[in-house]
Amino acid sequence: MSPTSPESPQSAHLEKLHAQLQADIKELQEKETNLRAHEEQLRQLLDQAAAVPSGLTQTPFSPPRTELDAEWEKFHRSRALLEAERRAMIDERLLYREQLADLRRHEEALKQREAWVARREKELEAKASASPFPPPPPKPAFHTAPLLLAKNLLRRRTA
Numbered sequence: 001m002s003p004t005s006p007e008s009p010q011s012a013h014l015e016k017l018h019a020q021l022q023a024d025i026k027e028l029q030e031k032e033t034n035l036r037a038h039e040e041q042l043r044q045l046l047d048q049a050a051a052v053p054s055g056l057t058q059t060p061f062s063p064p065r066t067e068l069d070a071e072w073e074k075f076h077r078s079r080a081l082l083e084a085e086r087r088a089m090i091d092e093r094l095l096y097r098e099q100l101a102d103l104r105r106h107e108e109a110l111k112q113r114e115a116w117v118a119r120r121e122k123e124l125e126a127k128a129s130a131s132p133f134p135p136p137p138p139k140p141a142f143h144t145a146p147l148l149l150a151k152n153l154l155r156r157r158t159a
Helices: 009-051 065-130 145-158
Strands: none
Touching: none
């Protein structure tokens, strides 16, 4: 059996591919003729549009001028709204970044203050533990001084 004999699987496959190519070429030719016909119709429409007197600017496929102007106005309004929203979002984002930076600075200041308070407490504890004498009693407050005076006077009379 030779490789080019009609019974070989390769030749059957080649014949199948050839038939498929022929079908594809025929389909492409049909599409080309359809496209040429469509192109001719478009050219005729363009010629008709060019033949319209200068006072008439509307083609059969274009909407009336007022509708077109209204649509453009709508487009410009929506575009302006979009731009305003974009600017507002940028402003909000910048404000958010500033607030975040302020918050981080405040957080850092609090951490430094906490560290200072912790150091100061350790210093005071070390100072208190190093002193052999007990700390003096706290001075009485202004509102408790008369009561302590009366208490001391009563103790002296009874003693």
